[in-house]
Amino acid sequence: MTRRVLIIPILTMVILIWSRTISSFAAPYSDFFTAANPQHFSLTAFASGIAAQSKYVATHQGFELEQTLSPYVGLVGRISAYQDYAGDGWDSPLNGHQSRPRNFGVMLAGVDLEPVQGTSLKLLGGSDVGDSDRARIEGDFSSWLWLHSRHPINFALTGDHFYNNGLSSGTIDIRTILTSSREATWLIGGGGQMWDGDGETHLMKEFGPDLGIVLREWKISVDIQAGYGNLGGYGTVAVSRHFGWDEQ
Amino acid sequence: MKPISLHVRQILRTIAAVALAIVLTPQIAAAVEVVGEISKLSGSAKLERSGSSLEVVQAMQVAVGDKIRTGPNGQVSVTFHDGSKAELGESSTLTIDKYALSGSSRTSALLTLWGGHLHTIVSVIAGGPPAFEVHTPNSVAAVRGTDFETAFIEGRPCPEDRSCMRYTTVGVSRGVVEVSNPGNSAPAVRLTEGYETTIPCESPPTSPAPLGVEELGAPGYH
Numbered sequence: 001m002t003r004r005v006l007i008i009p010i011l012t013m014v015i016l017i018w019s020r021t022i023s024s025f026a027a028p029y030s031d032f033f034t035a036a037n038p039q040h041f042s043l044t045a046f047a048s049g050i051a052a053q054s055k056y057v058a059t060h061q062g063f064e065l066e067q068t069l070s071p072y073v074g075l076v077g078r079i080s081a082y083q084d085y086a087g088d089g090w091d092s093p094l095n096g097h098q099s100r101p102r103n104f105g106v107m108l109a110g111v112d113l114e115p116v117q118g119t120s121l122k123l124l125g126g127s128d129v130g131d132s133d134r135a136r137i138e139g140d141f142s143s144w145l146w147l148h149s150r151h152p153i154n155f156a157l158t159g160d161h162f163y164n165n166g167l168s169s170g171t172i173d174i175r176t177i178l179t180s181s182r183e184a185t186w187l188i189g190g191g192g193q194m195w196d197g198d199g200e201t202h203l204m205k206e207f208g209p210d211l212g213i214v215l216r217e218w219k220i221s222v223d224i225q226a227g228y229g230n231l232g233g234y235g236t237v238a239v240s241r242h243f244g245w246d247e248q
Numbered sequence: 249m250k251p252i253s254l255h256v257r258q259i260l261r262t263i264a265a266v267a268l269a270i271v272l273t274p275q276i277a278a279a280v281e282v283v284g285e286i287s288k289l290s291g292s293a294k295l296e297r298s299g300s301s302l303e304v305v306q307a308m309q310v311a312v313g314d315k316i317r318t319g320p321n322g323q324v325s326v327t328f329h330d331g332s333k334a335e336l337g338e339s340s341t342l343t344i345d346k347y348a349l350s351g352s353s354r355t356s357a358l359l360t361l362w363g364g365h366l367h368t369i370v371s372v373i374a375g376g377p378p379a380f381e382v383h384t385p386n387s388v389a390a391v392r393g394t395d396f397e398t399a400f401i402e403g404r405p406c407p408e409d410r411s412c413m414r415y416t417t418v419g420v421s422r423g424v425v426e427v428s429n430p431g432n433s434a435p436a437v438r439l440t441e442g443y444e445t446t447i448p449c450e451s452p453p454t455s456p457a458p459l460g461v462e463e464l465g466a467p468g469y470h
Binding site: 219 | 407441460
């Protein structure tokens with residue numbers, strides 16, 4: 001079951017990257033090892049929270065740094081802090097139940113591959129510290145399809161594995177641009193979470209519609225999702241602020 | 249005959265100088281065709297006119313033929329006499345190639361962006377043709393609306409074609425803008441509100457994409 005959670009997203013990522021690379025065959029990767037021009041450094045500060053009706057509440061916040069190496073490859077580092085307020089949810093790498101909030105930090109590092117415009121695959125690995133203190137690995141995939149159309153579609157997947165308790169989790173999200181202006185871009189779609197391991201007898205899942213807004217001038221994104229799954233109703237909100245600097 | 253006194257000669261010389269100034273002033277004014285003024289300035293900027301370079305100051309008059317360059321931290325707004333506005337971003341260069349006015353109404357305008365970013369807010373009289381164009385070295389944006397942004401980037405790979413090192417982007421906030429590449433015979437792309445296009449090198453403009461799509465990624469739930 002755990003393998004299925006990971007294999008399906010990975011296979012989908014590979015197929016999407018492969019199909020998009022074929023479609024942009026006119027631009028082979030002759031400059032793959034050439035330094036990006038200009039180099040770019042970015043910082044994204046983020047915070048998010050999820051609450052499920054019966055069993056799980058968690059919040060986390062942190063920041064991610066990225067430095068380009070070549071036009072297609074960047075180095076990524078992420079530091080975040082998690083707070084779990086209840087038991088055995090999809091994102092909890094912890095065993096058992098405790099009455100107090102469980103706090104742990106997460107330090108991840110890896111690479112960001114951008115094989116074609118609008119497509120990104122981050123492969124990260126690292127460790128938890130605090131109430132959870134084992135390794136974890138993560139893959140984040142995002143691709144914009146039909147970029148030059150009235151309503152491009154974003155397909156996003158993430159997959160995590162927590163060595164602390166053997167739990168694997170994944171998120172999936174499909175969104176399109178509803179409308180865009182100088183001030184803001186509105187997105188609408190649907191997505192959800194799946195998780196397995198850590199004593200779960202079957203694949204757990206929850207799905208629902210989501211709504212996003214990007215305040216373009218401020219580079220602030222707000223995403224909201226609410227839906228229903230194995231733990232009853234749930235809601236999640238994520239806020240991020242992006243900063244970027246070209247290195248001349 | 250009584251000789252003219254020195255005092256009278258001085259008076260006559262002064263009258264002649266004033267008359268000459270009156271006759272020549274319209275010709276000087278015609279040579280520098282003032283069409284607007286600097287309405288906002290931050291940081292540093294230079295204005296080149298008739299071979300001389302002047303430091304831009306608030307309320308400075310701008311004329312046809314002027315070239316305005318902003319520094320790395322400079323931003324300049326020009327308000328034209330018809331009410332249209334051109335907001336030039338950092339490290340940008342703009343020339344006012346043509347700006348014909350009939351009273352306070354514009355009959356035609358042509359600005360060229362040689363590099364950097366330009367936000368243009370065009371004043372349009374109801375029923376009248378906008379007659380406003382913004383050129384870059386590889387694009388022509390013919391305005392059918394009021395509010396749009398143009399950027400010409402040189403020396404960096406175009407996101408649409410990484411082998412191309414000079415490109416233009418045009419995004420429309422209000423109205424309609426028709427964008428073409430004069431170096432390519434492909435038909436113009438019509439941009440409506442909320443859409444943008446990219447023109448890489450000698451290629452035609454891309455199909456319209458929503459404004460800011462390249463800035464977007466996955467939702468941040470993690």
